[in-house]
Amino acid sequence: MSIGGVGGGNFNPADLTKFDPPKQSKFSKFTSILGGAASAIPGVGSALGAIGAVAGGGAAGASTSFNRQYELLQLQNQIQQEAQTINMISNINKAKHEASMAAIRNVK
Amino acid sequence: MANAELAVKPSREEKRFLMEAALLMRDADRLDEAKTMFEGIIPLVEDKHLPIIGIGTIHFAKGEFDDAVEQFEKATEIDPTCAIAYAHLGEALAFSKHLDEAELALQKATELDPSGENGGEMARTIQKFLSYGLL
Numbered sequence: 001m002s003i004g005g006v007g008g009g010n011f012n013p014a015d016l017t018k019f020d021p022p023k024q025s026k027f028s029k030f031t032s033i034l035g036g037a038a039s040a041i042p043g044v045g046s047a048l049g050a051i052g053a054v055a056g057g058g059a060a061g062a063s064t065s066f067n068r069q070y071e072l073l074q075l076q077n078q079i080q081q082e083a084q085t086i087n088m089i090s091n092i093n094k095a096k097h098e099a100s101m102a103a104i105r106n107v108k
Numbered sequence: 109m110a111n112a113e114l115a116v117k118p119s120r121e122e123k124r125f126l127m128e129a130a131l132l133m134r135d136a137d138r139l140d141e142a143k144t145m146f147e148g149i150i151p152l153v154e155d156k157h158l159p160i161i162g163i164g165t166i167h168f169a170k171g172e173f174d175d176a177v178e179q180f181e182k183a184t185e186i187d188p189t190c191a192i193a194y195a196h197l198g199e200a201l202a203f204s205k206h207l208d209e210a211e212l213a214l215q216k217a218t219e220l221d222p223s224g225e226n227g228g229e230m231a232r233t234i235q236k237f238l239s240y241g242l243l
Contacts, residue, residue: 088237095230099192102226104127108154
């Protein structure tokens with residue numbers, strides 16, 4: 001059985017295990033990390049990540065960059081949610097303090 | 109002991125000082141001492157619902173939400189126009205998972221104090237917290 005693109009000759013499932021994914025170049029690794037780190041800045045991260053993916057020249061490089069960015073975006077979302085919760089708790093504490101002070105003011 | 113029987117009649121400033129001291133005690137996590145102070149303030153003041161709210165906040169701080177609800181309800185019975193009592197009642201009801209009743213109490217607080225200076229703002233903030241599903 002011949003499958004185009006995989007060796008071009010007879011297909012042997014064992015050949016799949018010999019498949020060597022394209023290695024990331026040093027530049028690709030650098031831009032991938034840079035893209036990830038810069039994803040904290042809206043727009044910049046994705047732009048740098050895209051440059052990294054293109055400059056890396058490989059599908060594996062782009063995939064790694066994408067995964068890294070996805071993880072960082074998730075982390076960023078989590079941090080934003082936590083910050084929002086802390087902010088709301090802080091607001092409640094402030095409002096409660098003000099209510100307590102109002103109670104003191106109202107004492108007759 | 110009724111107020112008329114007290115040998116000492118504290119001034120308004122002294123009553124305020126006692127209330128503030130009790131609140132500070134509560135915030136310093138000296139909850140039992142703060143409760144004793146609030147209980148002692150009740151016969152001294154005309155607005156008895158205010159130290160009762162204080163006692164409710166101590167139960168709340170201890171995580172005794174049902175007892176807190178009981179105290180805040182008592183405060184709303186004494187003064188049905190006190191937005192602070194309704195705001196605290198709403199919060200305690202929310203923490204004891206009575207969300208519909210909590211929403212009603214918070215709504216009442218915002219209606220009683222639209223300016224937000226006397227508990228209305230606290231109620232609005234808790235309403236926002238609830239709307240995010242954080243409780």
